[in-house]
Each structure stands twice: as C-alpha cells, then as structure tokens.
Amino acid sequence: MTVKEFVRKILVSSCVICTLISVFFYLVAAIVNGEDETLLDPAINLRQFLLILLFSLLVALANRLLTVRGLHIVLRILIHYATLLAAFLIVFVAAGKLKISGPAAVFLSVMIFTVLYAVCFTAGYFLLRLFGAIQKPEKNGGSTPYDSRFR
Numbered sequence: 266m267t268v269k270e271f272v273r274k275i276l277v278s279s280c281v282i283c284t285l286i287s288v289f290f291y292l293v294a295a296i297v298n299g300e301d302e303t304l305l306d307p308a309i310n311l312r313q314f315l316l317i318l319l320f321s322l323l324v325a326l327a328n329r330l331l332t333v334r335g336l337h338i339v340l341r342i343l344i345h346y347a348t349l350l351a352a353f354l355i356v357f358v359a360a361g362k363l364k365i366s367g368p369a370a371v372f373l374s375v376m377i378f379t380v381l382y383a384v385c386f387t388a389g390y391f392l393l394r395l396f397g398a399i400q401k402p403e404k405n406g407g408s409t410p411y412d413s414r415f416r
Contacts, residue, residue: 275325283321323352
C-alpha cells in the first residue's frame with residue numbers, strides 16, 4: 266500500500282466517523298429538545314465540531330491498528346481500546362474542557378466509554394461479518410475435508 270492510498274483510507278474513514286458522530290449528536294439534541302426547529306439550529310458549535318473531527322481522525326488511525334497481522338487479535342483489540350480511550354481523554358476531557366473532576370468522575374467516564382466501546386465494537390464486528398468483510402472462522406480447524414483418492 267502506498268502512502269497516498271494509506272492517507273486516502275484514513276481521511277475517508279475519518280470523514281465517515283465524523284459524520285456518524287455529528288448526526289448522532291444532532292439526533293440526541295432533537296430528542297432532548299423535542300422541537301422541530303432543532304435540526305435547523307446547530308447542536309454543536311465549530312470548536313466542538315473540530316474536536317469531533319480530531320477524535321475521528323484518531324479513531325481512523327487507531328482502526329488501522331486492527332489490521333496489523335503480526336499481533337494476536339486480543340492484543341490488537343486491547344491496543345485499539347487503549348488508543349481510543351487515550352484519544353477520548355485527551356480530546357474531549359483535556360481539550361474539550363469537560364467538567365470532570367475527581368477520581369470518581371474520571372472512573373465513571375472511563376466506564377461509560379468502555380460500555381460504548383463494547384457496544385460499537387460488537388455492532389461493527391457483526392456488521393462487517395454480515396457484509397462479508399470478515400470471513401467466518403472454519404469449524405474444521407482450517408484443514409480441507411478428506412477426499413478419497415483410492416476407490
């Protein structure tokens with residue numbers, strides 16, 4: 266894979282993730298406010314959108330860690346989770362100035378992030394399997410069935 270292809274994949278993935286997160290925030294704002302005009306008013310400002318865009322870029326880069334074939338899949342998932350948790354804490358808590366103070370609030374935000382990660386990762390895994398991007402594991406251990414040559 267060339268550098269140009271790698272950058273293109275990262276940017277496309279980042280834009281898709283940013284779009285999904287932004288639409289989610291707009292839908293939550295529409296549900297919470299319960300007004301029809303909510304979708305026309307910006308639910309997030311430019312600074313918040315840029316933070317979402319930065320987080321999406323970091324998520325897209327972290328997703329590339331899942332494609333490293335040299336590591337065991339469990340290790341890849343743990344590294345992916347740790348990278349996303351660090352990105353969340355740096356982008357939204359530190360740069361986003363979320364009002365999280367004290368160890369209990371940090372622990373609660375990490376737990377909420379962990380639950381969201383598990384739900385999103387599981388949903389993504391099953392969607393990728395549904396669309397054929399991930400092959401189902403073979404039940405016979407990867408060996409070919411016996412075919413008799415002498416009859």
